[in-house]
Amino acid sequence: xxxxxxxxxxxxxxxxxxxxxxxxxxxxxxxxxxxxxxxxxxxxxxxxxxxxxxxxxxxxxxxxxxxxxxxxxxxxxxxxxxxxxxx
Amino acid sequence: xxxxxxxxxxxxxxxxxxxxxxxxxxxxxxxxxxxxxxxxxxxxxxxxxxxxxxxxxxxxxxxxxxxxxxxxxxxxxxxxxxxxxxx
DNA sequence: AATTTATTTAGATAATATTCTAAATATCTA
DNA sequence: TAGATATTTAGAATATTATCTAAATAAATT
Numbered sequence: 102x103x104x105x106x107x108x109x110x111x112x113x114x115x116x117x118x119x120x121x122x123x124x125x126x127x128x129x130x131x132x133x134x135x136x137x138x139x140x141x142x143x144x145x146x147x148x149x150x151x152x153x154x155x156x157x158x159x160x161x162x163x164x165x166x167x168x169x170x171x172x173x174x175x176x177x178x179x180x181x182x183x184x185x186x187x188x
Numbered sequence: 189x190x191x192x193x194x195x196x197x198x199x200x201x202x203x204x205x206x207x208x209x210x211x212x213x214x215x216x217x218x219x220x221x222x223x224x225x226x227x228x229x230x231x232x233x234x235x236x237x238x239x240x241x242x243x244x245x246x247x248x249x250x251x252x253x254x255x256x257x258x259x260x261x262x263x264x265x266x267x268x269x270x271x272x273x274x275x
Numbered sequence: 276a277a278t279t280t281a282t283t284t285a286g287a288t289a290a291t292a293t294t295c296t297a298a299a300t301a302t303c304t305a
Numbered sequence: 306t307a308g309a310t311a312t313t314t315a316g317a318a319t320a321t322t323a324t325c326t327a328a329a330t331a332a333a334t335t
Contacts, residue, residue, distance in 0.1 A: 106193065106196045106197050106202070107197050107322095109193045109196070109197075110193050110194050110196075110197035111322085111323085113323090115193070115270075118270055119270065121272075122270060122271065122272050122273060123273060127281080127282090128281070128282060128283095129280090129281065129282085137323090137324070137325090138324070138325060138326080139281085139282070139283085140282095140283080140284080140285095140324080140325070140326080140327095141323065141324050141325075142282095143282065143283055143284085144283095144322090144323070144324080145323085146282095146283095147283085148322095159282095159331095159332095161281095161332065161333075162280065162281050162282085162331075162332050162333060163281065163282085163332095164281080164282065164283095168270075168271075168272055170271050170272050173267055173270055173271055174271075176267055177264055177267050177268060180260055180263055180264050180267070181264060183202075183205055183206065183209060183255075183260055184209060184255075184257050184260055184261075185208075185209050185255055185257050186209060186210055194292095197292095198292085198293085200293095214311080214312090215311070215312060215313095216310090216311065216312085224293090224294070224295090225294070225295060225296080226311085226312070226313085227294080227295070227296080227297095227312095227313080227314080227315095228293065228294050228295075229312095230312065230313055230314085231292095231293075231294080231313095231314095232293090233312095233313095234313085235292095246301095246302095246312095248302065248303070248311095249301075249302045249303060249310065249311055249312085250302095250311065250312085251311080251312065251313095
């Protein structure tokens with residue numbers, strides 16, 4: 102697994118993921134929710150993409166990002182396996 | 189929730205949590221598994237403690253750390269709520 | 276083809292995180 | 306109580322991350 106936890110470590114990135122759970126969004130639509138430059142946002146999106154927490158697809162002029170639910174599930178499983186053996 | 193994701197972002201810290209799922213360990217026992225200084229380890233333990241991912245209890249000369257399963261469960265729930273609404 | 280709109284990349288700066296050595300604190304044992 | 310062991314804290318060095326502005330790329334529109 103690429104570093105999914107690093108991807109989740111930043112609050113802006115978690116917020117992006119949270120937006121994407123409702124519907125796919127292009128970069129401009131995501132940008133409206135944050136007071137940071139496009140360049141910074143692009144950087145965050147890239148980290149999410151490398152962590153495979155999102156996928157992206159170009160539609161004409163726009164790039165749409167989607168939540169990669171599969172990876173979210175993998176993280177959940179990884180955390181479940183972190184739980185204690187017995188108590 | 190204090191920053192649990194920050195706590196999970198570092199591989200050394202995840203390894204510490206993984207050790208603790210088997211049994212509680214004191215700092216010296218944990219230290220044996222890592223090639224870093226006591227000071228660095230102590231720093232990591234502090235981050236885990238502040239994120240409430242672990243609890244600690246002093247027994248005489250030793251400080252024992254335990255996994256806080258409750259918080260791990262909270263993180264799992266938080267991730268579950270990150271999943272897509274429909275597909 | 277020139278202009279506008281959307282997104283990414285380059286390069287710099289500032290903020291955070293990780294690590295270290297050295298010193299401090301606390302407890303145990305002789 | 307003096308010396309040994311366990312852990313934490315202070316302070317500094319280095320590495321990583323987040324952010325910015327400016328420039329580059331790509332597609333759409335006129």
